[in-house]
Amino acid sequence: MPRFSLDILKPLIGQRKSNEPPGLIIVGLGNSGPEYRNTRHNAGFWCIDLLARRHGIKMARGHRTTHLGEGEIAGQRVVLSKPRTFVNRTGQAAAYLLARYRVKRDRLLFVYDDTALPPGKIRLRPEGSAGGHNGIKSIISSLGTQEFARLRIGVGQPESSAGRINHVLGEFRPDDKRLVVDAIERAAEAIATILTDGVNEAMNRHN
Secondary structure (H helix, E strand, C coil), X not given: CXXXXXXXXXXXXXXXXXXXXXXXXXXXXCCCCHHHCCEHHHHHHHHHHHHHHHHXXXXXXXXXXXXXXXXXXXXXXXXXXXXXCCHHHHXXXXXXXXXXXXXXXXXXXXXXXXXXXXXXXEEEECXXXXXXXXXXXHHXXXXXXXXXXXXXXXXXXXXXXXCHHHHHCCECCHHHHHHHHHHHHHHHXXXXXXXXXXXXXXXXXXX
């Protein structure tokens, strides 16, 4: 009787793993285009860029609503997303991602800038209101709920002479930028904790 070798199953094992739903879809909010690259509103994009570099995930795939990358973080399959819509239409990308990967909203995590937090602070929550953020308003409208995880990165409040829109579309002062870059590093660590131990434990460790 011929010996049975597990080697013939290796291609099938790899295929099955690639077809499994992702453990987490991480969506960074921001505006596409070089003119927005260094603005406060693109803090979410910065986080996705860091995760892609750190874990060797290529942002090679695309759809009209979002750029995509697939890979692994903390031993789990993840999808990284940088929506191609403007921030205030991010809900279009959120709806597409749920449909494409056939997952429920508990597999979504949105990373974005928050003027209510000082530069350098991060806050993870399992749900909540939009807090005045137009991107989150769009997502709530598209998904029909505010029950989805979000990781906010503080970018500070505008000065009294500047409006909120001008503030988030403006670039960081050097000192603030250093704080935000450090916050994004900690946000990446929080995301790894979510994947290994869940949102509640990540909140306890990183908030």
